[in-house]
Amino acid sequence: MTRKTLHTIALGGVAALALGALPASAEDAIKIGILVPLSGNFAANGQQTLTGLKMYFDEVGNKAGGHPLSLVVEDTQGKPDVAVTKAREEVERDGAQVLTGLVLSSEALAVNDYSRQAKVPLVMSGDAGVDEVTMPGPLANPYLVRTSQNGRTVAAAAADWIYKKGWRKVATVGSDYAGGVDTLFAFSQAYCKLGGQVAQSQWPPLDSADFGPYLTNLNRNVDGVVVFEPGADGLRFGKQFSEFGLKGKLPVMDVYGTVVYEPNQAQLGDAVLGMYSSLFYTPLLKTPENEKFVAEFKKRMKGNNPSNEGPNGYVGAHAIVDAIDAVKGDLSDKEKFMAALKAVKFNSPKGEISLDKYGMVIQSMYIREAEKVDGQIGNVPIATYKNVDQFWPFGEAGYDAFTANWKDSKNSLTDCSKLLATK
Numbered sequence: 417m418t419r420k421t422l423h424t425i426a427l428g429g430v431a432a433l434a435l436g437a438l439p440a441s442a443e444d445a446i447k448i449g450i451l452v453p454l455s456g457n458f459a460a461n462g463q464q465t466l467t468g469l470k471m472y473f474d475e476v477g478n479k480a481g482g483h484p485l486s487l488v489v490e491d492t493q494g495k496p497d498v499a500v501t502k503a504r505e506e507v508e509r510d511g512a513q514v515l516t517g518l519v520l521s522s523e524a525l526a527v528n529d530y531s532r533q534a535k536v537p538l539v540m541s542g543d544a545g546v547d548e549v550t551m552p553g554p555l556a557n558p559y560l561v562r563t564s565q566n567g568r569t570v571a572a573a574a575a576d577w578i579y580k581k582g583w584r585k586v587a588t589v590g591s592d593y594a595g596g597v598d599t600l601f602a603f604s605q606a607y608c609k610l611g612g613q614v615a616q617s618q619w620p621p622l623d624s625a626d627f628g629p630y631l632t633n634l635n636r637n638v639d640g641v642v643v644f645e646p647g648a649d650g651l652r653f654g655k656q657f658s659e660f661g662l663k664g665k666l667p668v669m670d671v672y673g674t675v676v677y678e679p680n681q682a683q684l685g686d687a688v689l690g691m692y693s694s695l696f697y698t699p700l701l702k703t704p705e706n707e708k709f710v711a712e713f714k715k716r717m718k719g720n721n722p723s724n725e726g727p728n729g730y731v732g733a734h735a736i737v738d739a740i741d742a743v744k745g746d747l748s749d750k751e752k753f754m755a756a757l758k759a760v761k762f763n764s765p766k767g768e769i770s771l772d773k774y775g776m777v778i779q780s781m782y783i784r785e786a787e788k789v790d791g792q793i794g795n796v797p798i799a800t801y802k803n804v805d806q807f808w809p810f811g812e813a814g815y816d817a818f819t820a821n822w823k824d825s826k827n828s829l830t831d832c833s834k835l836l837a838t839k
Contacts, residue, residue, distance in 0.1 A: 449506030468729025481745025541732020561775035568602030
């Protein structure tokens with residue numbers, strides 16, 4: 417998809433606004449740059465995010481703080497170099513004052529650096545879950561907030577639930593990129609802390625067509641398999657897991673719901689029945705906010721249910737609009753705008769939303785089971801963890817005491833002593 421400007425409006429002086437040189441006048445549009453993959457392995461994820469974003473902006477009439485909103489959408493192709501190039505173009509060529517989206521951790525790491533250097537507000541509303549961008553440390557960015565999730569909270573909830581269910585030894589299968597390693601490191605650390613053991617870890621590359629070698633090699637002497645295979649890989653893994661005769665023999669915990677992902681369900685059918693997953697959302701949540709959201713989303717997406725990216729985009733747009741309203745449409749004081757972003761609090765399709773002092777979302781986590789609901793596969797919530805913050809369950813001090821991090825732990829998930837070593 418080439419660049420497309422939505423709701424195009426005359427923009428006198430927006431380039432200066434992007435640099436914070438002048439306050440906006442009432443007739444000026446506030447431009448928002450959206451960065452999502454609309455082609456490649458993660459195209460479905462990007463389209464869901466974009467749909468959610470546009471839904472909330474449309475809901476408020478594409479206005480905030482007394483100004484019209486103009487959206488500039490770029491296809492990142494799921495590639496970090498493309499993502500940062502597109503981010504730069506949106507800001508420096510198109511006058512975007514706020515950036516949002518980002519589905520992959522690798523994209524987020526690249527754009528985070530640009531946002532910090534250029535002092536451009538970045539609202540991460542896509543699935544990119546790399547933990548450190550919202551934690552103290554070298555990747556911290558005062559111009560960033562995240563309203564979607566990080567990798568470790570979803571993974572920690574999965575670890576807690578399967579351990580309490582009686583799984584003491586598991587095998588992991590995760591996509592070999594920053595997001596996959598980060599997520600399964602977080603799972604393994606939380607699981608080890610509880611007393612569990614990762615007996616085997618395997619790392620198929622992104623966009624794997626054949627999971628046969630990994631399934632053949634899969635340790636059968638475990639209580640279950642923990643999986644993280646986002647994008648089209650989740651669909652292929654789900655099909656092949658069933659074809660290899662493993663369904664019903666080894667239970668699956670699908671961290672992030674990458675296999676039982678809603679767009680996959682029609683193709684996978686009964687192959688995913690009984691799979692567990694951990695996530696901060698399911699379209700089967702029975703709340704007024706979610707039921708309204710699902711109905712509108714299905715209208716826009718040809719009857720398809722939202723997955724996690726749809727409500728993530730919606731919540732990101734909600735936060736952007738609330739913050740613009742709070743500063744009355746004047747984004748020239750970026751520190752004031754960032755403070756307004758961190759102060760947002762509202763109910764959403766995902767549940768109650770607030771942010772911590774680092775700009776990271778605090779929200780509920782759900783354990784789901786794939787079941788048939790009215791004749792169709794659905795991820796039915798079976799357990800809820802409320803108000804999960806990014807350091808849960810260790811607390812900030814406890815988490816900070818660990819010496820291990822995901823970057824040097826890819827091949828150490830089976831070594832609990834390394835994962836739990838403290839300063």
